[in-house]
Amino acid sequence: MSGWLEGYSALITGGGTGIGRAVAERYLAEGASVTVLGRDLDQLKTVAAEAPDPSRVHAVAADVREPEQLHAAVAESVAHFGKLDTLVANAGVWDYQRQLTRLSGAEVAATFDEVFAVNVKGYFLAAEAAWRELVKTRGSIVMTLSNASFYVNGGGPVYTASKHACLGLMRELAYELAPKVRVNGVACGGMNTDLRGPESLSMGERSISASFAKRGPDTPPPPLPLHDSSTDPKDFTGPYVLLASREQSGPITGEAISIDGGMGVRGFSSDAGGNHL
Numbered sequence: 213m214s215g216w217l218e219g220y221s222a223l224i225t226g227g228g229t230g231i232g233r234a235v236a237e238r239y240l241a242e243g244a245s246v247t248v249l250g251r252d253l254d255q256l257k258t259v260a261a262e263a264p265d266p267s268r269v270h271a272v273a274a275d276v277r278e279p280e281q282l283h284a285a286v287a288e289s290v291a292h293f294g295k296l297d298t299l300v301a302n303a304g305v306w307d308y309q310r311q312l313t314r315l316s317g318a319e320v321a322a323t324f325d326e327v328f329a330v331n332v333k334g335y336f337l338a339a340e341a342a343w344r345e346l347v348k349t350r351g352s353i354v355m356t357l358s359n360a361s362f363y364v365n366g367g368g369p370v371y372t373a374s375k376h377a378c379l380g381l382m383r384e385l386a387y388e389l390a391p392k393v394r395v396n397g398v399a400c401g402g403m404n405t406d407l408r409g410p411e412s413l414s415m416g417e418r419s420i421s422a423s424f425a426k427r428g429p430d431t432p433p434p435p436l437p438l439h440d441s442s443t444d445p446k447d448f449t450g451p452y453v454l455l456a457s458r459e460q461s462g463p464i465t466g467e468a469i470s471i472d473g474g475m476g477v478r479g480f481s482s483d484a485g486g487n488h489l
């Protein structure tokens with residue numbers, strides 16, 4: 213049986229780890245070729261080395277804050293795989309829920325500049341570098357959004373503002389690039405990845421995976437309707453396939469699919485109305 217993305221060519225920023233890598237592997241399984249972009253070339257090369265068909269993976273070292281590097285990555289994608297059908301804008305950093313009241317003015321300024329440069333400018337620049345090729349293929353952009361694109365406390369104010377900004381960017385580009393290019397988002401909830409913090413807060417080496425590792429058998433489940441839902445990024449890849457596929461989601465643009473254990477339908481008196489079932 214053929215996959216949903218047979219013959220597609222996708223470029224994934226932050227494709228060496230976490231949800232980016234999981235999407236790369238899922239796209240490969242669906243028949244696509246992928247260009248994975250990130251800052252650590254050795255890490256990206258392991259995606260190719262561990263793929264069932266390494267010839268369908270190309271690794272590009274680039275920083276998403278650098279427009280020329282993104283243009284070069286798009287050109288390499290096209291040189292390798294003949295075209296570009298899908299851009300997955302995904303590379304990001306978290307702020308470890310650092311509250312405004314725990315930051316000095318100088319720290320706010322530095323953290324804002326760093327987090328917005330990666331999370332928001334990085335998506336802008338990737339879209340700018342890719343849209344011409346996507347117009348040619350009637351392709352699409354899929355942005356990794358977050359529960360923090362809609363709700364509070366999934367980050368501190370800097371991260372939450374950055375992910376709200378990505379939601380606005382997704383919607384505006386969906387308007388601007390229609391009818392040729394669709395633009396959608398996947399609003400992920402908590403995932404056990406290697407998500408790092410801002411270097412400006414000396415959190416560049418801190419990984420969200422350490423927070424997951426601290427959770428023991430007695431840790432209460434998060435207050436979500438689907439409180440036993442997975443945190444494995446592999447289980448978050450379905451909407452990325454759906455939204456990339458012209459056949460499966462051709463009329464969808466400007467939409468975010470939330471994949472977060474039901475954050476939007478939490479109850480007041482209990483997390484899930486069916487706990488007794």
Ligand SMILES: NC(=O)c1ccc[n+]([C@@H]2O[C@H](COP(=O)([O-])OP(=O)(O)OC[C@H]3O[C@@H](n4cnc5c(N)ncnc54)[C@H](O)[C@@H]3O)[C@@H](O)[C@H]2O)c1
Binds near residue numbers: 225231249275401406
């Ligand atoms: N982990 C979660 O709980 C969670 C929840 C919701 C949304 N997200 C979002 O998912 C996306 C991916 O994060 P993840 O959780 O997979 O973490 P991750 O750290 O495993 O993946 C992020 C990738 O982006 C890369 N990256 C960071 N800065 C970069 C830069 N300047 N240039 C190029 N690459 C850069 C990192 O090296 C890494 O490979 C982010 O946008 C994050 O905000 C994560």
